[in-house]
Amino acid sequence: MDYKLIEKLQTLLPLGYLYLIILGILRDGVFFYMLGINFIKFSSITDVLMSPIADLTRYPILLIAVVAINYALFLYNRFHVRSSHKNWVRSSIVYKKFWIKNGNATEQDFKNHIKNQFLNSLLVMIASFFLGGGIGFGITARDRIENNNMTFNHKITYDPGKSAEAYMIDSNSVYYFFVEKGQKNISISSTGSIEKVELINNRMLR
Known part of the structure; x- marks a missing residue:
């Protein structure tokens, strides 16, 4: 059993969930701001803590799309890690700057850089999902109310x-x-x- 991996996961999971909570707060804040409402005044601590789960399950199709895109990004990243010794990877636009700034870097340093690039891309992708959803659905709700184009379900x-x-x-x-x-x-x-x-x-x- 890899105890180091377990310890790493125990450290990263709370941080990851905290990141999702912050994004959930920003998402709801942006959504309700479009409607002129300060949602913090109408939310309990339970709503704040559960907001990541609520947002991720609110739109299943979007969630599946985001998971699929991130999985494809993960496979693409893993392929680059395994091919890190090849010239076409080292000379690519994405990683060329790394070797210019770190001429004495080892192969492992380069692999770690590729993994960090994936992590940064993952964080940006998730943030775009939350904030983009907040802005998009907020504008849609506002326009439906203004234009009296609401569906009374x-x-x-x-x-x-x-x-x-x-x-x-x-x-x-x-x-x-x-x-x-x-x-x-x-x-x-x-x-x-x-x-x-x-x-x-x-x-x-x-």
């Missing part, structure tokens, strides 16, 4: 006999963010004040 019941169809923007453990049919103002209601939320137009069951 939910029915919210406040009290027995009082309900309304709604365009659900988002929700967390404390609040629902939605626009009622016939309105343009964003409503923010605590989960305790809402009796029931129905998904009335479920595209997966059509």
